[in-house]
Amino acid sequence: MAGKSLKGGSSLWPMKAPHALLLQGVALLIGGLVIGWFAQNAASNLARRSMELDFGFLGSVAGFSMPFQILSFAPTDTYFLALVTAFANTLLVSALGVITATVLGLGLGVLRLSRNWLLSTVSGAIIELVRNTPQLLQIVFWYVGVLQLLPLARQSLPFGDVAFLNIRGLFLPAPVGGPWSSALIIAFFASLALVPLARRYLAPESRRSGLFWLAPPLLLLALVLSIDGWSLPALKGFNFVGGMVLPPELVALWAGLSLYTAAFIAEIVRASVETIGKGQVEAAHSLGLKPWLTLRLVVLPQALRLMIPQMTNQYLNLIKSSSLGAAIAYPEIVQIFAGTVLNQSGRAIEVMVIVMGVFLIINLAASAALAQLNERVALKER
């Protein structure tokens, strides 16, 4: 009896096993019925209004063009490819945002804790300013207030005749791929994913499996060697032609998302660091460690572990907020798919279902990955 009560004591509502099973069964049944009823209701309402769910429109020709894409997309491609291209643009800005927000957030958080009055005050001021203003406003500020002050195309700032900065973006020389380049790009990214797997499963005990890590740099070298030449941007007509461009929409959205999330991450860093017992720091000091080494070797490794669950939230928020790019003409999935495609095809319900599904998948994947990381670094009580 004592054992049982101990076991149940940690749950929210302690009860006996068969009883619990019965109640859970009933709850599951009711939940299932309610969901079934919703689905049935929606389906019959749609049918009554002669609107059936039909995803066939994804195969139709899109007809519009996108101002910026990392995959290739032409107006004669289908709606489905428009979805994939816009999805890639969303992933791009989310990935860039997550990386810079983390670096910036860690930096701001550590500076906030600094004993240097100037550093901690400046960092605190930035954090408070960013944290307490609306995110959309910040993104529009970066776009309209900062990047639109750049010079016009015909008065660009040149960087040694190969790169140009103007209001249309940063124009850089682009490598022109040779016959093997695309295969090598795929091989490079595949090697990044496959090497850790190969090390873990093929040769778990072998010390020499570290040599596998030579593959990615070698592939990268081969990729660089396979390049045929460079395409340089040059002013032609209205704009620069050739090379590649980093458009201001991407930069503004990237800056807006990173800085906003960084401010919250900085606070998470501060909270986590302050949670680490004072005794740890004093012990480190008494061993003769300098403050920076104490932070790097003793405090941060423990604090990082505490941060992960909260960081997950911030990352998921950042990914969802990437849809704010619609306000400043960044062609991400909400603007292109839930805007242009929805409007052209008129398939409102299908489009919204797809967009929600896509965000759900991105966020569940990100959340699962971080949960796994959390499990790996969590304190294991033995």
Next chain:
Amino acid sequence: MTKARRTLLKTMALLAGGVLISTSAMAQSIPAPGPTVEAIKKRGELNCGVDAGIPGFAFQDASGAWKGFDVDYCKALAAAVLGDPAKVKYVGTTAKVRFTVLQSGEIDVLVRDSTLTFARDIDLGLTEVAVNFYAGQGFMVRKSLGVNSAAELNGATMCMLTGATLELNIADFARSKGTTINSLLFEKSEEAFAAAESGRCDGYSDDTGSLAAARSTMKVPDDWMILPEVISKEPLGIHTRDGDYRWSDIVFWVDAGLKTAEEFGITKENVDEKKGSNDPFVRRLLGLEGDFGKKLGLDNEAFARAIKAVGNYGQIYDASFGPKGLGLPRGINNLWNQGGLHYPLPFR
């Protein structure tokens, strides 16, 4: 009669009724005025879908009252069907939801500067009832670019609003000319104007009606010019749901009635005097001959009430787009005998 037999008889009767109903549905005949009008009468007001806010077509003034060209169409319909132009519930719709709201039955009719197209007619199960405003997409560019025609825009970037088919028209135009024109899509006009103003785009693109309004909001309107070409046809008009052709007929003929009224000089002010006219078209329109209103399932005064409520087509146009409104020349929105495209079918 046993209970079982009674049940059997009942079922058979029901089945027979069901067959009857389904055959009549097959013959596609709905008695006038049709289920939509019956629902409107029962409800006591017309649910009219309009734009959530665009000068000229539909917007709310400081007191919250709806005003505009499309709003006047709602009033005319309410006056014809219900006898009172005030009995309208306006539903402001965004570009994204407008057709879903109509399909779902939340509104009876959509009068929302929406282009009538094949896809909306066939794919969305709607009826393209009538064109009430002929527009087209154009470009506004900086004079300093030295561009005089849309054909010279190869490689240019245009700012525009999302939610219409502007980007599709531009891509179609560029494809037909073998050129490229980039389009940057903004959710709100403020950001789009700011981007065009700052030089992020070479120009701004919208329907001809809205371009004039956009030019007037630029810092120095004289720095900008509207290119002469119109790259798309935008017949803006009225949508109804498929399934009740009686209601579509009524909407169609109310539109024709407003245009016919202008043709025969019938105005808001003189509609009662005109009842003394000898012109057969005037007499039919005003319900003195021919029972045209009754044949639609309304009463013979229906058209006269609509005209009295909002005026004829020209008066409706002038109230919103005339010199006192946005100052848009009538151009192709004149009647056919004035060099325009509006050609109402005859009342006979």
